Amino acid sequence: MADQNHVTPSEAEIAVHWGEEEYYHPSPEFIAQANLADRKAYERFSLEHFPECFKEYADLLDWDRYWETTLDTSNPPFWKWFVGGRLNAAHNCVDRHLPRHRNKTAIHFVPEPEDEPIQHVTYQELYLRVNEFAALLRDFAGVEAGDRVTIHMPMVAELPIAMLACARLGAIHSVVFGGFSGKAAAERMVDSGSRVLVTMDAYYRNGKLLDHKEKADVTVAEAAKEGLTVDKVLVWQRHPGRTSSPTPLVEGRDVLVNDLLKEYRHRTVEPVSMPAEDPLFLMYTSGSTGKPKGAQHSIGGYLSYVAGTTKYYQDLHPEDVYWCMADIGWITGHSYIVYGPLALGASTVVYEGVPTYPDAGRPWRIAEELGVNIFHTSPTAIRGLRKAGPEEPGKYHYHFKHMTTVGEPIEPDVWRWYYHVVGKGEAVIVDTWWQTETGGFLCSTAPALHAMKPGSAGPGVLGVYPVVFDENGNEIPAGSGRAGYLCIRNPWPGQFQTIWGDPDRYVRTYFARFNKDPGSQDWRDWPYMAGDGAMQAEDGYIRILGRIDDVINVAGHRLGTKEIENAALSVPEVAEAAVVAARDELKGTVPDLYVSLHPGYEAGDGLVKRISEAVVKEISPIARPRSIHIVPDMPKTRSGKIMRRILAAISNGSDDVGDVTTLANPEVVETIRAMAQGAR
Numbered sequence: 001m002a003d004q005n006h007v008t009p010s011e012a013e014i015a016v017h018w019g020e021e022e023y024y025h026p027s028p029e030f031i032a033q034a035n036l037a038d039r040k041a042y043e044r045f046s047l048e049h050f051p052e053c054f055k056e057y058a059d060l061l062d063w064d065r066y067w068e069t070t071l072d073t074s075n076p077p078f079w080k081w082f083v084g085g086r087l088n089a090a091h092n093c094v095d096r097h098l099p100r101h102r103n104k105t106a107i108h109f110v111p112e113p114e115d116e117p118i119q120h121v122t123y124q125e126l127y128l129r130v131n132e133f134a135a136l137l138r139d140f141a142g143v144e145a146g147d148r149v150t151i152h153m154p155m156v157a158e159l160p161i162a163m164l165a166c167a168r169l170g171a172i173h174s175v176v177f178g179g180f181s182g183k184a185a186a187e188r189m190v191d192s193g194s195r196v197l198v199t200m201d202a203y204y205r206n207g208k209l210l211d212h213k214e215k216a217d218v219t220v221a222e223a224a225k226e227g228l229t230v231d232k233v234l235v236w237q238r239h240p241g242r243t244s245s246p247t248p249l250v251e252g253r254d255v256l257v258n259d260l261l262k263e264y265r266h267r268t269v270e271p272v273s274m275p276a277e278d279p280l281f282l283m284y285t286s287g288s289t290g291k292p293k294g295a296q297h298s299i300g301g302y303l304s305y306v307a308g309t310t311k312y313y314q315d316l317h318p319e320d321v322y323w324c325m326a327d328i329g330w331i332t333g334h335s336y337i338v339y340g341p342l343a344l345g346a347s348t349v350v351y352e353g354v355p356t357y358p359d360a361g362r363p364w365r366i367a368e369e370l371g372v373n374i375f376h377t378s379p380t381a382i383r384g385l386r387k388a389g390p391e392e393p394g395k396y397h398y399h400f401k402h403m404t405t406v407g408e409p410i411e412p413d414v415w416r417w418y419y420h421v422v423g424k425g426e427a428v429i430v431d432t433w434w435q436t437e438t439g440g441f442l443c444s445t446a447p448a449l450h451a452m453k454p455g456s457a458g459p460g461v462l463g464v465y466p467v468v469f470d471e472n473g474n475e476i477p478a479g480s481g482r483a484g485y486l487c488i489r490n491p492w493p494g495q496f497q498t499i500w501g502d503p504d505r506y507v508r509t510y511f512a513r514f515n516k517d518p519g520s521q522d523w524r525d526w527p528y529m530a531g532d533g534a535m536q537a538e539d540g541y542i543r544i545l546g547r548i549d550d551v552i553n554v555a556g557h558r559l560g561t562k563e564i565e566n567a568a569l570s571v572p573e574v575a576e577a578a579v580v581a582a583r584d585e586l587k588g589t590v591p592d593l594y595v596s597l598h599p600g601y602e603a604g605d606g607l608v609k610r611i612s613e614a615v616v617k618e619i620s621p622i623a624r625p626r627s628i629h630i631v632p633d634m635p636k637t638r639s640g641k642i643m644r645r646i647l648a649a650i651s652n653g654s655d656d657v658g659d660v661t662t663l664a665n666p667e668v669v670e671t672i673r674a675m676a677q678g679a680r
């Protein structure tokens, strides 16, 4: 893993300058109302009480049948939580709230165009709409428990409705980020063997109505090439009653959901009582190879974990108005826009558009209008909002009690702007570290119990015990100032169950490196390796240094460098491609692409543009390289491995590319440096 090709933690550590350590404290008002205000909770969740401590989270849910075994470790590392229990996720997120919260808003849908009214979907309306769509999925599209349904949709209320309809039937949803290309959606459909695609004709982004239906046609065609027939394409209309996409419907395959739903009006579907360990959803994420992996999450463990962490770390109370400004197409949206808040019967905001449209005051106007008091976003969004309108928050009369940052390391000065200007010095901040695979937060301060430290996620959350290992699996003591591999000692209920269709990869990627004994059934021998480098300070707080594998976090979006390289390689002239992470003032990191060409070809004829377009077509505009350098040759070891470390140093403007003596072609380094650094 951490061979010379990768940025090892110690190098990453050197690259990060965080400034002095400082602490901020929650206000007495916040502490007085907090859900988690008693330090004894950490004793209840100590390893001594593991795994039974997680009963407290599971008891936040309604169970059709209570479980017999809290944690089954008989087939490591395929842990099973709440075995024997049965429940339904849609019942837990919708039906059970009706007696007390029928007329309360479950979802505030905020369209991007400001003149379009906000929709306040009550729990009663959510109940009706989830039932109707579940009936349609079952009776029209033939979806049954265990089937996979791919949902490729923008940020609209119909997206959580579609997810909950699947959950009601016991079907497994696989939501693909709306910004991904049709081809990327096809790859995920094929991998999951899903025959139903739920999509929408169009959506608004940055002031434009974008055609989304055209992507569905690409998805079906690309899936067919891989032998998968998509039976049904269910197309929601962004504006019910009118068509917003110029792409025609395909007879016999595509249907307009809004029309067809008229036949299912007021139809109800009994929530299917599912075993706790059955999958709730797949969420595809990037890893070290070019193939995205389907992280499989369970119904009982996952839902318990997101309900518990939402309650304690988001400090969500039923009367709060909660806005997580992420996209439901990523894990943050699944856990902390949809499942966590709805499991607790709160009001959650779904915003369609970009934060800075039409101007950087938009989020604060939304917060003011809806009375948002808990706000959750990413460092990239914070940096963008600060740049576009550093004084904007002060112009609006909203009051946050709590704010979250997630997805990337946050620089202390960005943190301070978030705290003083966005939070007006009133709100606590939690910096939550976690991953698609982990289902929910793993490191964070408890908002009323721990002081905040800009730039650091907190200690392990309740019942989660992080540890930093060196190369050889020895623990690096907290406070030693040394970086290493961030791992988690113990399983937790939100942990993914496997990689869909590839259990070996699950074991290899996350557990093999630090496993103590492959035959052991003791969870203590199977620490989870996260793939991040980290340091633990003396106070136990974890500082995340970034990925140590071939994953790049662009504006909080997780992408595989191999996926981008493969897209570049689809251009015929390209012989070799290497992507490295370059630091960026706004987006944290961005991909820089280096390519060499097959003999006989030259740069020209818009080659750079074609490569860039190939990346967008294969993946998404979010993966578009910042710059594309066509180089005469790649720096390589004698065994032919591309030394990405050297390219990364060049991309980051470093004068020191490190040791080049192991290269077969050291002379190429200066040529590349002159080209790349000269180009900016």
Ligand code: WTA
Residues within 6 Å of the ligand: 285, 330, 331, 332, 405, 406, 407, 408, 409, 410, 431, 432, 433, 434, 435, 436, 437, 457, 530, 531, 532, 544, 546, 547, 553, 556, 557, 558
């Ligand atoms: C990074 C997103 C620093 C990390 C929830 C991780 C963070 C990857 C933080 C997972 C944080 C997430 N501070 N880095 N608070 N949270 N990361 O799967 O590198 O999209 O491994 O899940 O984001 O990205 P993913």
